[in-house]
Amino acid sequence: MKAGFWIAPEGEEQPVNIFPIGEESLDAAHKGLTAAGALAKLATLDSAELARNCPNAIVLLSQVADSIARQTSDGPTQLFRLAGLNDLERRLIDDVLGEGEVAGVVALPGGSLAQIQESVLAGVWRVRWEADSQHDYIEIGPVPEIVTRAAADLTVPDFEIGAAPEGIMNALPVLAEIRERTLAWKPGTRTQTINFTLLPMSPADMSFLQDTLRNGPIQLVSRGYGTCRVLATGVRNVWSVQFFNAMDTIILDTLEVGGVPVVALAADEDFEDSAVRLKEIIEAYFT
Incomplete structure (x- = not known):
């Protein structure tokens, strides 16, 4: 047993069990592509092809970049739902955002979990509720609102x-x-x-x-x-x-x-840096 306020159960080393967003395979029966298949296809596309195959994702990333530049640490968070994206576009979003330093879970009433993953762009988060595909979104803010609400x-x-x-x-x-x-x-x-x-x-x-x-x-x-x-x-x-x-x-x-x-928490300087970095990615790969 480790000393401390939180003591892990016997035989467990990690007190927090995190399920990274975007790593599991997509359900081919109703989504068309596996995650590996989507990434393989992305690797074969040039910027013009990406613009044709993933227009909604590129528009969304541009909107996210503009919104990050306006975000402040004491302002309300900004949310972008992914429900309208196809599988290739979702995988493109995952590939661009990656996984940053902070991850976590929020236990919701009824026994389900909300999974949280900060992207490599500090202050830009992926949030997904288990068993509810409508609650899969990008959120910009110091921390996702579901954390402060819970x-x-x-x-x-x-x-x-x-x-x-x-x-x-x-x-x-x-x-x-x-x-x-x-x-x-x-x-x-x-x-x-x-x-x-x-x-x-x-x-x-x-x-x-x-x-x-x-x-x-x-x-x-x-x-x-x-x-x-x-x-x-x-x-x-x-x-x-x-x-x-x-x-x-x-x-x-x-x-x-x-x-x-x-x-x-993400700070004001994190938003400033993330806005610049995301705009550089968009200009380098999608224009």
Whole structure:
């Protein structure tokens, strides 16, 4: 067992199970091409052929590029549905966007999942709901809206602190501090962090803490300069944020009280850079 607020089940090394978008084969029975077949066809096309075979995808990418340039970190997200694209166009979108640093899942009511994958263009996301092809879209923003909505709608605003079991050292004052900060926090105020790496917390403390706060509906992984795993707890605005080294050992274990942790968010400079990069790709390959 690894120490930390989030403890992986016995035999599991990854607390977040991510299903990358765009890797599975398409259903040939009603979609015509497999993913491999679509990519193979794309590889044989020059820019003129791409314009003829994937006009809707190229128009959409141009619209996305223009929209990224207008996006700000504090503005509403912008959404582009993929329902009108054919299979070749969808594969072209996947090939252009690729997979970036942040991925995750959101547990939805009814037991289904929304899969999230940031593209190689920071601030441009692919979002797809399981078993619902109509919810397959590109979203531009700091983080997909479904993350912020689930964090607000599928968590509770307050929690009770039960009787402490045997072996508890510091969990009760820590939970009291978390509850006080949670009830006082408002959007726009500074995120507050509790660092378990520096606190003398026993295994019994951490177990009681997790049992009290519970796991929430959102799991995110950022794989930038290291691995960071973000888990929404069952309490609104309380997040477990853990940083790991190359040996999958926790080097920083925290709880954050605030909005979606900044490690998972795109910033204004990301939108500026992504808009330039996408326009360069369009000019190089499709014009």
